[in-house]
Amino acid sequence: MKLKGLGLFALGTVFGLEGIRLLSSKDAKKVYTYCTAGVLRVKDAVLDQVTTLQENCTDIYEDAKAINEERTKKEEDAGV
């Protein structure tokens, strides 16, 4: 028990002394940058997908409207 406490204390000290410097080092910054770039790429890809989806939905909607227009026209013609 005591040992574990001591170990944690030591770890904390080391982190306080070196860890923060490590986390704010140049190499670490590079890692952050790459991660962020990755996240942005994912976002971009999702946005692309959303736009494509929107385009396809519009296609379907417009075609559906055209079909119905045709139908109404045919019915009208038949009625006359």
Place this chain on the structure above:
Amino acid sequence: MKYTVKHEGKNRVRIHLAMKRLSFREADIFEYYLKSFDEIREAKVYERTADAAIVYSGDRLRISDIIERFSFEDTEVPESVFECSGREMSAQYYDRIVTTVILHFGKRIILPFSLRRIWGTVKAAKYIWRGVKTLKNRHLQVEVLDALAITSAVLTGDYDTASNVMFLLKIGDTLEEWTHKRSVDNLARRMSLNIDKVWLMTEDGEVLTDSSSVACGDRVIVRMGNVIPFDGEVDSGEAMVNQASMTGESEPVNKSTGMSVFAGTVIEEGELTIRVTQTGGCGRFDRIVKMIEESEKLKSSLESRAERLADRLVPYTLLASGLTWLISRNITKAVSVLMVDYSCALKMAMPLSVLSAIKEASEHDITVKGGKFLEAVADADTIVFDKTGTITKAQPTVVKVISFNDEPEDELLRQAACLEEHFPHSVARAVVDAAFEKGLLHEEMHTNVEYIVAHGIASEIDGQKAVIGSYHFVFEDELVTIPDDKKEQFDSLPDEYSHLYFAKNGMLSACILIADPMRKETREVVERLREQGFEHIVMMTGDNEKTAAKIAAEAGITEYYAEVLPEDKAKFVEKAKAGGHRVIMVGDGINDSPALSVADAGIAISDGAQIARQIADITIASENLESLIALKKISILLMKRIRFNYKAIVGFNTTLIGLGIAGAMSPSTSAMLHNGSTVALGLKSMTSLLPEEKKEQSL
């Protein structure tokens, strides 16, 4: 340019350019190019995918040909198209909304619960602070309810609910901001497309010049009722300038030699010669946007009722929650009442309804500055028209000049035009145009022009005092007399025309007969407006009684006022408002601006005076008065939709609460139903208000 066809429908095709992505600028160029062809009825370019959806009429092969011949380099596009495209803004907001959605759901998958808890708590603080702030102002508004719901959710450890509520609120906020930005932008787009002319001071006197060719150091002259086009310093003159667009202060300030003036401010009285220190060009669009936003701020003291509908629910919800606790002594149940976020649904549905209504209005060439004006139009029972430019055609024409002093008619017309070209009024423009058509060019022959709004102009020509204007101005104010031997001729002037009197040295020199033919659609529009629920349709004009009576009868208007002064128009509007009426004023000149600003909704005609457009809440295109009918229809339907949304949201969610309290429905089912209904109503709110075929008819 190379392309592939992605989808082929009836008279509609979606193509993909052989590129991965388009820049905003490229997308604008392509869209501008496509729209410039008559065969293409509609085109929408998606910059993100380099796709374009094209609706066409006629031959499909021709469309392929058009696209093949396209190239970015060879297409000439006016700079204003980019300045005003709004593509970037839409993309930004779109981006923001999608990011919010991704973050919301993404963090559930990626972040561990403990971190989400911290995130949620931190974000909750913002909303709680908002609620506290409104309480401090002694308002019981939706923000309080939001704050309570979020707080209680956080305190009871229900972080998912807290984050859901915040997520929907954020989407609602973004949409609201987008709505506002978009309507302001729409408006600015319209305004900035009007190419401005300014009076440039040159060695040969004043010359009317395109504002784009003015350089720093030039001197320009700005008169009453006009917007100062550039930042600069007063070179000479004195004026009262309304700087509301810069400072928000609505009282005009005095400007005299040496003082700075700002672009976008308006001269209310007087005249200034300004040495330009900064020319427009770039940033003109931004300036207009800023100007409109500022004037919006001045007006926002009275927020739209519809937007505040949700506030009414706050006390009831608090009460219901308290009662639940009293009866059941169960905190969770009491909190669950708070948690039904009426406000989220309302906040999503309302701005979406308003946004789509404003967008729909713009398809009819109507520009609306804000949702609350649509509300005013929907409620209005009185509509006041200024005759010139609204009931009648925007372009009155000179029929004849009758000389009273034996000078040739053309010479009199030339002198009259010389004076009138300084006056921003459609009748004045008619005189100038008539002189121009007859090839009567003139050098500036008069001295300083004095303005007297709506009545006329006074100045000096060759040392003689010259006045031009209405009967009231010329004969009653200026006490001009009619030459004795011409009295008979004066009495026999034809009544069917408006009369413009021109006098020199206190003696009548000429009467200019102006025909101001009624728009062909006026009668029908008046009739339909009456059907739409306008109890009072009023015409006001500065013209004489006989002309007014004739036009009113022709238009089917029973209530009219002739020989009206601008102040009287505003007074009439105020009186009608005091009498419990909701009043719309339709006008186009500077002289209408007082009335436009006091009316519940001021409607300006788009090619009227600048100040009228700036003050007006709604602008309609000049070609067609029928857009008034569309406007009223859209407004009424919008209000109907808002009321329906309100009822549906309140009713549905109250039922959910009831079922929840009774224990008949599990919380997760009710949450699903709640969110589903919110999204469905939001989507429904974006559909067109007017039925499709009607739209095509009026286009």
